[in-house]
Amino acid sequence: MQIQQHRVAVSTRGRGTYEVTDRVQHAVASTGIKDGLCTVFLHHTSASLIITENADPDVQRDLDAFLGRLVPDGDALYRHTSEGPDDMPSHVRSALTQTSLSIPVMDGRCDLGTWQGIFVWEHRHAAHARRLTVSIVGT
Numbered sequence: 001m002q003i004q005q006h007r008v009a010v011s012t013r014g015r016g017t018y019e020v021t022d023r024v025q026h027a028v029a030s031t032g033i034k035d036g037l038c039t040v041f042l043h044h045t046s047a048s049l050i051i052t053e054n055a056d057p058d059v060q061r062d063l064d065a066f067l068g069r070l071v072p073d074g075d076a077l078y079r080h081t082s083e084g085p086d087d088m089p090s091h092v093r094s095a096l097t098q099t100s101l102s103i104p105v106m107d108g109r110c111d112l113g114t115w116q117g118i119f120v121w122e123h124r125h126a127a128h129a130r131r132l133t134v135s136i137v138g139t
Contacts, residue, residue, distance in 0.1 A: 036138015
């Protein structure tokens with residue numbers, strides 16, 4: 001049994017989704033592990049990780065529109081607004097989604113479905129440097 005970890009830096013340009021599938025797949029392939037489990041962890045509280053369709057960008061736009069309706073910016077309910085009207089909503093969006101993914105590894109690759117991709121979902125309006133840890137456990 002082996003355990004290997006890789007860091008992945010992701011630069012965002014503001015709110016939206018950023019596909020990282022190829023970068024995660026590269027990290028997995030570089031380990032030589034053929035079968036096991038890949039965990040992707042995001043080190044932030046105002047962005048999240050999702051696995052969603054990677055073929056039609058309307059899916060990501062629709063998800064962002066839905067979350068925008070569910071958790072609007074500038075709601076008077078929020079007290080934590082020190083970094084602007086998207087500050088607390090970004091934390092809520094992150095709490096409603098996830099900051100960690102577990103993906104099976106088979107034949108040296110993440111065993112994703114045909115239309116599945118791994119995305120960082122940036123919830124802030126400003127650009128950010130995001131950090132991922134990709135951990136691969138297996139044989």
